[in-house]
Amino acid sequence: MSTFIRSKYQQYKRDTHKLAEWLARAAIQNGYSLGGFSEADQSFDDDGNQKRTANQVKNAKKKAKAKAKAQKQAQAQALYENSAAANDQDQDDGPKTEGTLMGASNGAGGSSASTYSTNKTYLIPSNQYPIIAQYLVDRSVRIPAELMQLLDRCIRLRCSCLRRFFENPDASTFTHAHFISVLANVRTIFSEYRAGHQKPSSAPSNIGHDNAEPTDAAWTNMFAELALEADDDDNGPENLPDIFVPEPSGPARGPTPQLKFVPQPDREELVIRMLAFFEDMHNVRDEIQALWNRYKIGEIDLITASVTTNTALELLRASHDDIMRTILPAFDNNLPMLLGVVYNLLYTMIRGTGYHMDGLPLFKHLSDSDVTRTAIFDHLLIPLLQILGGMSDVIVDGRVPVYRPGHFGTYDPCLDFHNLPFTRRWDQSLILMSETFTDYFLLAAIGERRGDALPSAPIIDDDTHTNIFFIDEIALEMNRFSRTKEVSLLVMIYCQIFIDVNFTLGKSVDRGLKALKQGASDMISTLKRRRQIEPADTSSVWHPNNERSVSQFISELESWVTMAPLTLIEQTIRNKGYSFRSKLFERDPKLCGVLLFRLRLKYQHLALEIANAFGTVLASAHLLAACQHSGTLPEETAPHWEDMDVVLDLHGKDDVFGGKYPKNVDDSLVSFLHMAGYSKEVQGAAKHVFTDSPLPKYLQDLKDKKNRKIDARSKSGPKGLTDHSQIVPLFFGKYVGDPVAGTTFNLNALETLLSDIRRDQERAERTAAAGSRGDRRKERYEIRRERKHRSPKFSILQLLSVLETGLAAETTSVRFDYISMHLQCLGLLRQVKLSADDYFVSKIGSKYIENHCQLPFIVGYILQYAAFSGRAAERVLGIKREGRNAMDTRSKRLVDATRVVRDFLARTREGSAEVDRMRM
Known part of the structure; x- marks a missing residue:
């Protein structure tokens, strides 16, 4: 998992490491002897985590294969037991640097030479913490406030692991735990020193030694200051940004910054972890x-x-x-x-x-x-x-x-x-x-x-x-x-x-099993309905090999409707001579849910390919936009298509229209040509024909050439709908590709998702204020656990909150049935063509649309005639189309198409079919 995902366990390890590292580094820099520390036989990173050897890294990659999981676990254990030899072999590749530090052997006086290696890591036992603390105080070393914050947090984290067992914890509750009392001892030493800006004269004679314990007053004051009764929500890891302690002060004696220190994990320390x-x-x-x-x-x-x-x-x-x-x-x-x-x-x-x-x-x-x-x-x-x-x-x-x-x-x-x-x-x-x-x-x-x-x-x-x-x-x-x-x-x-x-x-x-079977059944029904509505021959836009993939997917869906896996399990037992009825799927809704998610992801991917191959959804969206701004007469209302509103919301108007939402029929024509894959030259010509506006240079150059050749198609080809969700890509590899692949996150994706969620939440609040159904949406988009800091770190609970909110918001993207929407649009375009067929046959000929796979082009013809006729009226007849004293120049073709759209949605009642299905 990503390093910015921080659990309490990981926070505990990091803070303990940083505390031990600062204490040891400060002591060594001020003359303390390395003799009290032993060398680690493992290498560690900057956060105190054991580095993996080359073999360990290689084995980690192999974990993606389920059939080798048991063997790899045994391998990992063997690597741990032999880590010292592997680490020594790795370190032979680099030069070793040795030197001598002069310092006190026990912090109380007397100097001795201690040989050290700067490429080694030293273990700091917990019983050394108070000794080092007293050593630093005796030498008037500055104790930064950040260190005290880190020390307080280390005590809090330790106490919080025990607090759930006590209704009213106090100082005496924790005095039996060495892993808490040793830090409390250090805190007492530093607190008294910082309070008097000098070493405490009244400190007990044994303080700083192995068996030292703080006084009752020290315990009482410390726990009062740490506010142990605070709720977890106030001190949870999502509200704990990393603390960065300044480098220790003091006369440097040798290249101490290269030394590494980690806490020595005794049994009690491991237990608290x-x-x-x-x-x-x-x-x-x-x-x-x-x-x-x-x-x-x-x-x-x-x-x-x-x-x-x-x-x-x-x-x-x-x-x-x-x-x-x-x-x-x-x-x-x-x-x-x-x-x-x-x-x-x-x-x-x-x-x-x-x-x-x-x-x-x-x-x-x-x-x-x-x-x-x-x-x-x-x-x-x-x-x-x-x-x-x-x-x-x-x-x-x-x-x-x-x-x-x-x-x-x-x-x-x-x-x-x-x-x-x-x-x-x-x-x-x-x-x-x-x-x-x-x-x-x-x-x-x-x-x-x-x-x-x-x-x-x-x-x-x-x-x-x-x-x-x-x-x-x-x-x-x-x-x-x-x-x-x-x-x-x-x-x-x-x-x-x-x-x-x-x-x-x-x-x-058992609702999970019912949802899995119903979801698979609905997808099968829609896929089979294609064969009844789509043209008989679709090879011009949909290759036959694609249809074989559809048939395979239908077989997969049918296995979940009939529960073939369940039958397979039960049959296996019956063959052994036992009577057996499996209850797994009805008792494991999570298993049913992730399987349904897998099916939905595959279905969404297939559905977008079908919708884009035929172009029906995009063409219908362009026709609807033109109907709303240029196809409605004053006495009529613009058609409303709730399912298409969802498409625009999911993909954005820039995705659907190749730019801004069209404001007039001229914009609609150019937008349609762009999305249909026509070249820049064709789009430019369509924009300037029947106008007095000067041609752009690329068109003027073509006009001046005698043997000019214009490629009607753009190099990038037709445009289609693309999925803009942030959550789905995080899971696609695991749930559709390799089942044992891990889910991966990156900070940018999560930050973008957070921004989008907050934006949607603000929009929902504005909608609620306007008196619509925004209250429900506000609850849906609410993030239950917000970070209260700016550091790039998520706790597990905070990440789960973001994922839940994001998945709830993007469920529409996964559940929206683009194939059903494609069939709905196909039926509409057929009605539009039928209403305009006589006119275009008389103007262009019977082959203006060669087959039903070209139905989306009816929208292009309507937009072209509407735009060109309006411009001709303006240029030849002097009729103003816009501004003051403008006259109504609406195209009859577009007005008729608008009525067809309105009547189709009213008659079939399919305008909100997909939205209603998702609400069920």
Whole structure:
């Protein structure tokens, strides 16, 4: 994921690194010895993240291939264990620089020589922080305000990871945590020094040493100043711009700017990083539950809820992978051990004493009255660790694990899950996961071989298809779990999200499946209707090979109407001798939503190609514009076409008209010729014929040449409608191309999207003030989480808010049926041609339009005759067309066409057909 997307976990890592780096750099620059620091056996970047070796980078690229995912994960672990050797080999390529710094060996006096390497990274243990702080104060080193802000934030972030377990936290709540008290100690030293502008004379004799603790007064004052009772919304990562601390002052002794320092990650520090990750995860969980609740009450559609949720899971993957690489090895690569340590720390913090146990108790053995343990179990997802651990035990290669219905009880979707006691809620979760596990297990196998591949599975080579279900993050991770039989933290989180969505939607969870089937059915109906309305022979504008692609897409759509994947899953089990009914699709609306999004993206791409190939929508838009400004008589009203208004809104008038909206019939003619692909010379001639205006130079040069040749076609050819959405391109590669490709973002795209959303919101507010239906639009375009700073950084929650708002706004672009609109325009143009056919046959001949694929040219003929007749009347008869004393010179052809448009829209009632369909 992009570096400007910042989670609390990443913010915690960065701030801790910057604090340790400044303290160490300031100390070394003022004579402190490097002897207290050890050299790291890994290389790090400027933000304290471990740099990947060349092999690690290569393996990261391979992760895009699902079939090698399990092997690559093992490879990544091996690379971590051998990172020291790999790093040393990399560093042999560059020269090493060594030198000597003179300084105190312990900060209290006495000098010793310390040899250092400027291309090495040094680890700063946390117990050195107070010692360094006192050392800097003793030497009257300036402590910048930015450092105090960074220090305060580091304490806040640590405390916030624990605050959800306490209703009214105070200083004593956190005194047991070394990772908080050591920073509080540093803050006390610096605060007293800054207050007196000198080193504190009343500081305790042991302050700055390993076992030092701040006084009660210091603790009380510090926590009062830090306002720990503040809400997360005020101190969330979306409101935390990066703090840049000035370089430390002091006499430089050697090339210290080249030295690198990172905090040494002891176990307690790693645990608090885990808690920071869990804070991110639970914040995302809360947002996802709110998202699906908005879907439940109809505020957003299925695609918006599904794609936003899927993206949220992608964003969590980056932090998770960092944990697997940097934290889990410190706990013997044992996830239950790691969660057990975190559990014990939280229990100690809450109860004031440690809980000694041989392994974690089963969640079924906990009492609902034991609020401490149940709260920690919920927070760390320990019940899911145990549920998935039991599932991994029944996975046998080559065999399908089948759950016997009712073994653990009956799942009841009508329950109020969020108010159920702990044991009842997790019993329901166990049943839900058990009934679904077989479905996910089989889902991973569909599409891997040509024989059972779906029509929608893209071919990678002659024998292999990628699994389209891997566009869904949960399906992808469940596949890894079914292959490796290893419970990862990520699969626990993903399963929790699956449970959350089911608990939120309750008995209405099957709406996702209904929407998928209905959406596919509607697309099939429109595609088949083409054959009844379009001309029999369309080869002049639509190549037969294109029609084969349409047939393949119809087959793909039909597989979702008939639920062929579901049949395939059930048949696989029946062949094994079991009676089985899959419930996956009706219980996983997110999977249905991302599959529907994939179909909509493909349909939109195909529909725009069809509409542009025939040119019917563009031609109708040009005719409507001319009708509105030049085809209406005084006693008549201009025709209104709501569906065409949507087209103009989605693509912009510059896109539809090749420039500004035409103001008169002359502008309409030139605009039409430009969009139809006529050359500049033809457009210029059409603009100046029957006028006294001087010809431009390029036309005058052609007129002066005896053997002049004019190419009627422009080099760029006819223009068409293009998609201007910002959100869709971010997802196209993943959802239409390679299912296992990641979603990529860039800052410019997000900033542009934010600007567009704010512009639409302001427009909606103006519309609401005018008394129309703007209130609904204002809610639709509202960004729920705004950044309150200008730094180029988004928190996960802020990004999800932008994506949700953008997807909700651009749903129209994806859902608008351009093929149906094309057929609507085709019917209109036929009526327009029929009304004007006798006239043009008499003037031009019966071949003025050779076949029905050329129907859009009827608009060009009407505009040409309307413009030329008006100019002729002005030039020959002296009739003024504009200005004072102007006379009515409306073309009868255009007036008749206007009446046809008005009557067609009124008779067929299709003028708002697509808009009405999207409102359903």
